[in-house]
Amino acid sequence: xxxxxxxxxxxxxxxxxxxxxxxxxxxxxxxxxxxxxxxxxxxxxxxxxxxxxxxxxxxxxxxxxxxxxxxxxxxxxxxxxxxxxxxxxxxxxxxxxxxxxxxxxxxxxxxxxxxxxxxxxxxxxxxxxxxxxxxxxxxxxxxxxxxxxxxxxxxxxxxxxxxxxxxxxxxxxxxxxxxxxxxxxxxxxxxxxxxxxxxxxxxxxxxxxxxxxxxxxxxxxxxxxxxxxxxxxxxxxxxxxxxxxxxxxxxxxxxxxxxxxxxxxxxxxxxxxxxxxxxxxxxxxxxxxxxxxxxxxxxxxxxxxxxxxxxxxxxxxxxxxxxxxxxxxxxxxxxxxxxxxxxxxxxxxxxxxxxxxxxxxxxxxxxxxxxxxxxxxxxxxxxxxxxxxxxxxxxx
Amino acid sequence: xxxxxxxxxxxxxxxxxxxxxxxxxxxxxxxxxxxxxxxxxxxxxxxxxxxxxxxxxxxxxxxxxxxxxxxxxxxxxxxxxxxxxxxxxxxxxxxxxxxxxxxxxxxxxxxxxxxxxxxxxxxxxxxxxxxxxxxxxxxxxxxxxxxxxxxxxxxxxxxxxxxxxxxxxxxxxxxxxxxxxxxxxxxxxxxxxxxxxxxxxxxxxxxxxxxxxxxxxxxxxxxxxxxxxxxxxxxxxxxxxxxxxxxxxxxxxxxxxxxxxxxxxxxxxxxxxxxxxxxxxxxxxxxxxxxxxxxxxxxxxxxxxxxxxxxxxxxxxxxxxxxxxxxxxxxxxxxxxxxxxxxxxxxxxxxxxxxxxxxxxxxxxxxxxxxxxxxxxxxxxxxxxx
Numbered sequence: 001x002x003x004x005x006x007x008x009x010x011x012x013x014x015x016x017x018x019x020x021x022x023x024x025x026x027x028x029x030x031x032x033x034x035x036x037x038x039x040x041x042x043x044x045x046x047x048x049x050x051x052x053x054x055x056x057x058x059x060x061x062x063x064x065x066x067x068x069x070x071x072x073x074x075x076x077x078x079x080x081x082x083x084x085x086x087x088x089x090x091x092x093x094x095x096x097x098x099x100x101x102x103x104x105x106x107x108x109x110x111x112x113x114x115x116x117x118x119x120x121x122x123x124x125x126x127x128x129x130x131x132x133x134x135x136x137x138x139x140x141x142x143x144x145x146x147x148x149x150x151x152x153x154x155x156x157x158x159x160x161x162x163x164x165x166x167x168x169x170x171x172x173x174x175x176x177x178x179x180x181x182x183x184x185x186x187x188x189x190x191x192x193x194x195x196x197x198x199x200x201x202x203x204x205x206x207x208x209x210x211x212x213x214x215x216x217x218x219x220x221x222x223x224x225x226x227x228x229x230x231x232x233x234x235x236x237x238x239x240x241x242x243x244x245x246x247x248x249x250x251x252x253x254x255x256x257x258x259x260x261x262x263x264x265x266x267x268x269x270x271x272x273x274x275x276x277x278x279x280x281x282x283x284x285x286x287x288x289x290x291x292x293x294x295x296x297x298x299x300x301x302x303x304x305x306x307x308x309x310x311x312x313x314x315x316x317x318x319x320x321x322x323x324x325x326x327x328x329x330x331x332x333x334x335x336x337x338x339x340x341x342x343x344x345x346x347x348x349x350x351x352x353x354x355x356x357x358x359x360x361x362x363x364x365x366x367x368x369x370x371x372x373x374x375x376x377x378x379x380x381x382x383x384x385x386x387x388x389x390x391x392x393x394x395x396x
Numbered sequence: 397x398x399x400x401x402x403x404x405x406x407x408x409x410x411x412x413x414x415x416x417x418x419x420x421x422x423x424x425x426x427x428x429x430x431x432x433x434x435x436x437x438x439x440x441x442x443x444x445x446x447x448x449x450x451x452x453x454x455x456x457x458x459x460x461x462x463x464x465x466x467x468x469x470x471x472x473x474x475x476x477x478x479x480x481x482x483x484x485x486x487x488x489x490x491x492x493x494x495x496x497x498x499x500x501x502x503x504x505x506x507x508x509x510x511x512x513x514x515x516x517x518x519x520x521x522x523x524x525x526x527x528x529x530x531x532x533x534x535x536x537x538x539x540x541x542x543x544x545x546x547x548x549x550x551x552x553x554x555x556x557x558x559x560x561x562x563x564x565x566x567x568x569x570x571x572x573x574x575x576x577x578x579x580x581x582x583x584x585x586x587x588x589x590x591x592x593x594x595x596x597x598x599x600x601x602x603x604x605x606x607x608x609x610x611x612x613x614x615x616x617x618x619x620x621x622x623x624x625x626x627x628x629x630x631x632x633x634x635x636x637x638x639x640x641x642x643x644x645x646x647x648x649x650x651x652x653x654x655x656x657x658x659x660x661x662x663x664x665x666x667x668x669x670x671x672x673x674x675x676x677x678x679x680x681x682x683x684x685x686x687x688x689x690x691x692x693x694x695x696x697x698x699x700x701x702x703x704x705x706x707x708x709x710x711x712x713x714x715x716x717x718x719x720x721x722x723x724x725x726x727x728x729x730x731x732x733x734x735x736x737x738x739x740x741x742x743x744x745x746x747x748x749x750x751x752x753x754x755x756x757x758x759x760x761x762x763x764x765x766x767x768x769x770x771x772x773x774x775x776x777x778x779x780x781x782x
Contacts, residue, residue: 027672031668034664034665038661038664042661045657068488068564069488069554073486073556074556106459109456109457109636115649117646118650120458174456175455175456175460176632257654260734261654263732263734264430264434267430267733268658271426272423272669275420275423275669278417278420279416281412282413282416282420285413285416340657342650342654343651379412
């Protein structure tokens, strides 16, 4: 009990004299805040990207493509195969017809609005059921769905925002044909919003694909039907296909970019953390140095070593926590919802997404700040406890 | 030189502070090394892009093919010295989850391609072996190392292309391992023979992915590009020709905000750490202002006192920065922190020089203010201060 009172008393003294060490203390707060802001900021890129690759309803949507391909752009399925896939057990039905869409996935070069430079924009050929397959995750927000058999396209909200020529009503010449934008769709900020959709039957001849498709997307009548659906297709001797949940496919498509962002993010965070710890140690050493006489006086009038150690640590933790909170707040204000677009090397096409500063990221940022404060305060705290009282009292 | 001892004893005064200041500066320059390597990685080889090479792709998108018949027309275009082609293969090695990430695989015409990219160095006997084997392939040393491949290995790849026999497993014999003649050269490519590829594939015969040409005069590159595109205007496959550099730049720009964000963040961090460290250095001089006054009293001239102050800050900057740059280049040479996702990852010499210049600048700037104070110092005032 006495120990706790002593600790509180010393912390009180330390905090009241904090103002005299304001400059150095602010430098620590500033340093830690910077580290946490960057740490949270960089990781929010990865979080945002992952969120974009996790659309609602993707668990009960199956994605079928040829075996051995790791992305749909490389896949190839004949019309017969796609028909067999659609009739498989487990596919949801609207009336008599299966809720499934055979699709083609290509990229076209369109200039980015921000820089004017060309970017690979995904162009997906779909069948009329495509919207129903996506379920609640996607809806037309402006204009209307494209009419089958025409050169009409609908574009995702993000695609319309990021790339030139994708405004509602615009007519674009891509390759040999002209395409009119008749609708804009929303996919909850997920990857599909970067896509342009056209009628697959019109796209096939325009891209010399004959009657070939690349994938079939099917809505399952329940998430549990996936195993049945998959078994039926993989054991069918007429087919050479692999079956995945849409969510798993998208997760596999994001590994490379996540790897880059997380790899670079952790290097940055670790190095910055080390830098900030050095800064914090310096600050706390000078804090201890400037309080030498004060600490020695406390020891002389009967305060123990432990309360001294704890009080220095507490001060350092407090500064770090404050810095961490400021940094996390700054990161939230600066990065949350920030719209960005980059190329996903795996699908060879652009993905637009919003940075996401999640509560768990904020918590990790503040935790990281506390670790920095703890390490930064430890050595100076030990030095403070070891001060020989007699000489310390004499010190200027 | 005789004052060096004095400088070092000043540094030893508060050992802990000196060490941690040195280390923060070192960390900042390790970050700087990574920053340079990351920027190079996102620029995707622009540094080594040949200014006399042009690339012709299908105007719609690079994923659309061009007919092989275009080649003779391009070769006959005035200003074009030589031309070759490559195609996209897009195969995976072993299981797709492990991926063949960052490894470009192209069917090419061996001699033409190696002539077009003289920065790829292949021993002559390996080239002969490749020319003698239709199923032969060569690979860059980085990829060979990554997968532990040796010459003579048989390498099965799962491709997007179906062979005439219905199989999509393509087997190659490794006949050579090429190296780069400079650091920025991409030594991850997997190259095999177009004649074998075109004959074996089930569909798409007579098409190539893109053309690469060398122009006689780089100053005329734009004109030649326009001439080539004019050849195929209104044909079934219109083309878009640009210099290799412009092509890579526009592709690198596709990473858009991510590359820019990461470099912006790293730069901010770098300067923040330097700011904090610089502040500590300046403060340590301010604390000793009365000592400087003593030196002056002893008869040290103003200039010398100022030089001592500047020398001290430069010494710290050079020790810390030098340590950081050394450590940084070593860490960067260990490979990229993403586990092979970035094919080009190194610390370019020009950036090392820039780093060294920044080290000096840091020393001068942090020392400047205290140095001027020291210069203007009136002994009486300073000695009166506690």
